[in-house]
Amino acid sequence: MTRILVTGGAGYIGSIATHMLLEAGYEVSVLDDLSTGHKDAIDTRARFVEGSILDSDALTAALSNCSAVMHFAGKSLVGESVEKPDLYMQVNVEGSTKLLDAMKVAGIKDIVFSSSAATYGQPGDAPISEQSPTKPTNPYGVTKLKVDELLASRAVTDGIAAVSLRYFNVAGALQTSDGWLAERHNPETHLIPNIFKATPSAPLQVFGTDWPTPDNTCIRDYVHVLDLIDGHISALSIMKPGTYQVLNLGSGSGYSVREVIDTASRVAGRVMPSVDVARRAGDPAVLVASIEKAKKVLNWSPKRDLNQIMQDVVSSGA
Numbered sequence: 223m224t225r226i227l228v229t230g231g232a233g234y235i236g237s238i239a240t241h242m243l244l245e246a247g248y249e250v251s252v253l254d255d256l257s258t259g260h261k262d263a264i265d266t267r268a269r270f271v272e273g274s275i276l277d278s279d280a281l282t283a284a285l286s287n288c289s290a291v292m293h294f295a296g297k298s299l300v301g302e303s304v305e306k307p308d309l310y311m312q313v314n315v316e317g318s319t320k321l322l323d324a325m326k327v328a329g330i331k332d333i334v335f336s337s338s339a340a341t342y343g344q345p346g347d348a349p350i351s352e353q354s355p356t357k358p359t360n361p362y363g364v365t366k367l368k369v370d371e372l373l374a375s376r377a378v379t380d381g382i383a384a385v386s387l388r389y390f391n392v393a394g395a396l397q398t399s400d401g402w403l404a405e406r407h408n409p410e411t412h413l414i415p416n417i418f419k420a421t422p423s424a425p426l427q428v429f430g431t432d433w434p435t436p437d438n439t440c441i442r443d444y445v446h447v448l449d450l451i452d453g454h455i456s457a458l459s460i461m462k463p464g465t466y467q468v469l470n471l472g473s474g475s476g477y478s479v480r481e482v483i484d485t486a487s488r489v490a491g492r493v494m495p496s497v498d499v500a501r502r503a504g505d506p507a508v509l510v511a512s513i514e515k516a517k518k519v520l521n522w523s524p525k526r527d528l529n530q531i532m533q534d535v536v537s538s539g540a
């Protein structure tokens with residue numbers, strides 16, 4: 223039986239990965255310091271080690287009997303990263319370095335890393351391919367790119383097998399026999415959960431209506447979290463010692479903020495209240511993935527569209 227270490231397994235994406243790995247027949251260990259995750263999101267079939275990726279003893283304990291790692295743990299708020307760049311360097315870069323050091327001692331070579339489209343910055347390319355230039359515009363993107371570079375270098379020096387998955391806008395939820403696993407961030411900054419939190423007295427704020435797009439709001443690529451994790455599980459079978467591979471995971475389609483609000487209103491059967499406000503600092507106008515490489519290399523393609531994302535978020539009650 224293959225045991226996978228899921229770092230950040232109490233978070234939104236990591237907890238869903240844990241559940242799906244268990245359903246796919248893997249054994250799972252979770253390492254999480256519960257700084258932003260939720261203990262009740264961790265599948266009870268997983269072995270849970272409470273601790274930080276900055277703690278070598280916790281890493282050693284968590285890696286016991288594992289043969290591969292899915293590395294989700296990290297800080298992930300763009301705005302916070304601008305205010306606290308040192309924290310992002312420490313947790314994301316130093317934490318990943320310590321994880322790789324502990325994997326080396328334990329003789330574990332396979333790692334799937336949770337990277338981000340934030341590594342690309344504000345590209346002129348649409349869609350964005352893995353060959354597009356990487357020019358992150360905030361400390362969060364810088365730290366994700368530094369870990370990508372670290373993985374590429376450790377593939378050469380230590381012979382690790384690394385796959386870095388660059389996520390676009392992840393959304394949606396998973397129903398389990400114990401209830402729904404959905405986004406539970408505090409504060410919540412993401413568009414889709416915020417649409418469903420909106421009320422007439424606290425409407426969704428639409429950040430910027432003067433963008434160079436057809437309806438003047440930003441365009442993003444929304445991928446269902448279940449498709450995203452299917453991609454991670456497929457990645458486990460393309461590991462090659464001594465290589466670093468980078469793959470975009472998105473839907474390959476772009477939707478404007480207004481289109482996302484309209485889809486949510488249609489699916490929920492009520493109009494989602496919104497108000498137009500100024501642009502949010504650091505937002506690029508358009509981010510849409512080319513997913514041709516992931517389709518070819520992983521034999522993967524997303525199966526769930528924006529309607530399905532909305533239906534699952536509505537059903538989850540998030």
Ligand code: UFG
Binds near residue numbers: 441
């Ligand atoms: N938006 C609003 N109102 C909100 C929240 C978001 O109008 O209340 C808009 C944003 O301006 C943006 C779009 O909705 O145009 C999507 O915003 P999100 O915050 O949901 O997602 P981002 O595209 O900003 O962020 C995502 C990931 C980040 C990653 C970034 C760049 O969540 O981790 O893409 O790759 F860094």
